[in-house]
Amino acid sequence: xxxxxxxxxxxxxxxxxxxxxxxxxxxxxxxxxxxxxxxxxxxxxxxxxxxxxxxxxxxxxxxxxxxxxxxxxxxxxxxxxxxxxxxxxxxxxxxxxxxxxxxxxxxxxxxxxxx
Amino acid sequence: xxxxxxxxxxxxxxxxxxxxxxxxxxxxxxxxxxxxxxxxxxxxxxxxxxxxxxxxxxxxxxxxxxxxxxxxxxxxxxxxxxxxxxxxxxxxxxxxxxxxxxxxxxxxxxxxxx
Numbered sequence: 001x002x003x004x005x006x007x008x009x010x011x012x013x014x015x016x017x018x019x020x021x022x023x024x025x026x027x028x029x030x031x032x033x034x035x036x037x038x039x040x041x042x043x044x045x046x047x048x049x050x051x052x053x054x055x056x057x058x059x060x061x062x063x064x065x066x067x068x069x070x071x072x073x074x075x076x077x078x079x080x081x082x083x084x085x086x087x088x089x090x091x092x093x094x095x096x097x098x099x100x101x102x103x104x105x106x107x108x109x110x111x112x113x114x115x
Numbered sequence: 116x117x118x119x120x121x122x123x124x125x126x127x128x129x130x131x132x133x134x135x136x137x138x139x140x141x142x143x144x145x146x147x148x149x150x151x152x153x154x155x156x157x158x159x160x161x162x163x164x165x166x167x168x169x170x171x172x173x174x175x176x177x178x179x180x181x182x183x184x185x186x187x188x189x190x191x192x193x194x195x196x197x198x199x200x201x202x203x204x205x206x207x208x209x210x211x212x213x214x215x216x217x218x219x220x221x222x223x224x225x226x227x228x229x
Contacts, residue, residue: 042219
């Protein structure tokens with residue numbers, strides 16, 4: 001596809017359940033970022049991948065959150081034992097490389113609702 | 116560490132009027148600055164960025180921003196807005212050295228009134 005895709009677009013789950021959110025970046029974008037956007041807030045950094053490895057995971061709020069990118073393209077954000085406070089829009093962005101001014105291309109996001 | 120403050124959560128403006136969306140940042144190091152726009156149900160799109168050089172930066176859709184180091188500001192301006200400019204605008208900052216994460220402001224909703 002021409003842009004960044006994220007699936008599902010909406011996810012409703014119950015407290016305590018496990019969820020996986022998928023990001024498919026633009027081909028050739030070696031850098032990939034996950035952000036969380038709560039209502040009325042700007043995107044909050046979660047994790048940054050350069051290729052297959054997580055170069056910076058300092059934004060993950062706790063050990064219930066984990067992300068992988070096994071082949072350096074598609075990435076999956078995994079949330080265990082979901083809590084109501086995890087409800088937010090999860091955004092993914094890719095870039096040609098992790099260089100300073102390289103534009104990040106964002107997907108439309110996955111809206112997660114934890115009941 | 117950096118931080119961004121967008122003082123106005125909402126800005127209503129009449130069509131064809133000028134608009135300024137304010138952004139102030141805090142950082143102990145040199146920074147790169149960005150403005151993103153988010154249309155309803157869409158991802159963020161880069162409007163413009165300041166890396167170095169001229170402090171007046173021109174972006175897409177007729178927007179421009181001016182980097183003011185002494186006032187630590189990066190306000191976004193457009194001389195004449197259109198209905199299609201109705202969206203949420205985010206200012207963002209990152210340190211200029213090596214890898215640095217991007218920090219976003221809380222956003223400003225621009226409502227263009229016909």
